[in-house]
Amino acid sequence: MADPRLTKSRFVAGWQCQKLLWWTEHEPDATELVPDKVLQDRFDQGRHVTELARLTFPGATLIPPGTDSARIEATKLALDFGAPAILEAAFAADGVFVAIDALAREGDGFALVEVKSATSAKDEHVPDVAVQAWVARQNGINVRRTEVMHLNTDFRHPDTGNLFAHTDVTAQVEEFLPRVPPLIAEFKASMAGPIPEIAIGLHCHEPRTCPFYDRCWPDDPWHISMLYRTGPKGTDTYFRQGVHSIRDLPPGQKLPAIARRQIKALETGKMIVEPTLKAALRDAMGDARVGFLDFETVNRAVPVWNALGPWRAAVVQFSYHEEAGGNKHTHLAYLAEGPHDPQAELSERMLEATKGVEKILMYTPYEHTQIKQLAERVPSMASDLKALAAKLVDMAPLLREHVYHPGFNGSFSIKDVLNPLVPDLSYNDLAIVDGMVASVEIARLLFVAHKVKDRDQLRNDLLDYCERDTWAMVRLLGRLREIAA
Numbered sequence: 001m002a003d004p005r006l007t008k009s010r011f012v013a014g015w016q017c018q019k020l021l022w023w024t025e026h027e028p029d030a031t032e033l034v035p036d037k038v039l040q041d042r043f044d045q046g047r048h049v050t051e052l053a054r055l056t057f058p059g060a061t062l063i064p065p066g067t068d069s070a071r072i073e074a075t076k077l078a079l080d081f082g083a084p085a086i087l088e089a090a091f092a093a094d095g096v097f098v099a100i101d102a103l104a105r106e107g108d109g110f111a112l113v114e115v116k117s118a119t120s121a122k123d124e125h126v127p128d129v130a131v132q133a134w135v136a137r138q139n140g141i142n143v144r145r146t147e148v149m150h151l152n153t154d155f156r157h158p159d160t161g162n163l164f165a166h167t168d169v170t171a172q173v174e175e176f177l178p179r180v181p182p183l184i185a186e187f188k189a190s191m192a193g194p195i196p197e198i199a200i201g202l203h204c205h206e207p208r209t210c211p212f213y214d215r216c217w218p219d220d221p222w223h224i225s226m227l228y229r230t231g232p233k234g235t236d237t238y239f240r241q242g243v244h245s246i247r248d249l250p251p252g253q254k255l256p257a258i259a260r261r262q263i264k265a266l267e268t269g270k271m272i273v274e275p276t277l278k279a280a281l282r283d284a285m286g287d288a289r290v291g292f293l294d295f296e297t298v299n300r301a302v303p304v305w306n307a308l309g310p311w312r313a314a315v316v317q318f319s320y321h322e323e324a325g326g327n328k329h330t331h332l333a334y335l336a337e338g339p340h341d342p343q344a345e346l347s348e349r350m351l352e353a354t355k356g357v358e359k360i361l362m363y364t365p366y367e368h369t370q371i372k373q374l375a376e377r378v379p380s381m382a383s384d385l386k387a388l389a390a391k392l393v394d395m396a397p398l399l400r401e402h403v404y405h406p407g408f409n410g411s412f413s414i415k416d417v418l419n420p421l422v423p424d425l426s427y428n429d430l431a432i433v434d435g436m437v438a439s440v441e442i443a444r445l446l447f448v449a450h451k452v453k454d455r456d457q458l459r460n461d462l463l464d465y466c467e468r469d470t471w472a473m474v475r476l477l478g479r480l481r482e483i484a485a
């Protein structure tokens with residue numbers, strides 16, 4: 001059997017996990033490998049960043065798409081013609097094909113540049129760059145230096161600072177290079193053999209969550225990864241101690257009060273309500289009339305509105321419910337339209353909507369952070385926005401510190417707590433059920449509306465999603481008051 005073909009992305013997949021690599025090779029059509037809307041948006045933004053990075057190499061030759069051999073041949077020609085830089089420079093060695101973002105002449109050799117849409121160089125970039133440098137050197141290219149060209153956090157739209165920053169990774173790459181040939185051999189053998197036995201662990205989360213996560217990890221509320229605030233690193237530590245289930249925890253294990261409440265709820269199968277809930281609700285809101293606020297934001301790799309930096313969130317939508325006496329509530333919403341900066345208009349509408357209340361509930365401090373940033377970006381309304389921020393009360397701690405339902409599965413995200421506490425309400429009837437998807441869809445609606453088939457429908461779906469977030473808070477507060485009483 002011929003050696004399986006490796007590319008730099010497969011090399012990186014193998015570096016994360018050989019089972020992931022094996023599935024990528026043997027099940028290329030697996031549904032898990034089809035990018036979802038959020039990942040596709042990340043790829044699209046990455047492509048845009050690469051296109052802008054290319055403009056910083058004047059006189060460069062871009063190797064066009066085509067077969068591996070045609071691209072390799074075109075690269076040879078560009079080298080022979082003495083191109084100052086070659087973009088998508090293609091090489092192969094030992095069955096590994098790579099296309100280098102930029103190979104720029106420097107003295108008697110070349111700098112190998114890997115373009116990333118991240119805002120810094122990361123450890124995970126080192127094997128990625130190392131395999132490219134190794135293949136290029138096998139082809140006689142004198143790679144003198146390697147760097148990651150990434151977005152610069154200090155850049156502000158439209159033209160404050162440079163959009164790109166450069167981090168030299170030569171030392172780390174040179175240190176990694178001797179590992180490349182044995183890793184190539186290992187990955188090829190692994191791809192050609194039966195599915196490798198790989199235990200779950202930290203590598204399932206790092207450098208990114210594995211697409212096959214749900215195939216490998218158990219769906220078990222008692223699994224140790226479900227323990228409140230354990231996280232990937234904590235789970236890995238427990239695994240090393242032989243603890244895989246919450247039931248395996250040694251007696252006397254030091255745990256946060258919330259995790260202890262979780263275990264008690266799992267053992268009894270019942271919701272735990274601390275007697276402190278009533279006082280906490282009174283302290284948080286007293287007898288004030290309450291509003292409920294939720295934002296949706298867009299995050300663009302390359303910022304498009306004034307004073308924004310790469311990947312900085314900008315508020316573009318809000319939903320606001322307000323108590324109106326009895327069981328009645330009013331509702332107001334805003335969703336930006338068109339590609340212009342909506343933050344001043346949004347601030348004005350939000351200030352108008354919320355002017356009559358003393359307390360406004362948010363779920364997690366996200367809205368507080370965003371309003372503080374709005375105050376910087378819309379200085380004419382800064383004092384009113386700061387006054388609004390002072391009215392905000394985070395609802396999440398009211399649940400976290402005082403209530404645990406076995407259905408929470410160790411999470412206090414609004415989507416995880418809503419259905420266990422308010423069984424007649426969920427997000428399942430909505431077309432959009434996730435904040436990240438909402439963010440990507442809003443960006444489509446604002447910036448590439450011509451590509452959206454049914455704009456009115458998408459707009460309504462987005463309005464429904466954000467409204468559900470604040471309505472969920474209304475219902476959760478009602479339920480908390482009920483159980484506290």
Ligand code: SF4
Pocket residue numbers: 016017018019020198199200201203204205210211212213214216217
């Ligand atoms: S979930 Fe973990 S063990 Fe399973 S393929 Fe992915 S990285 Fe490997």
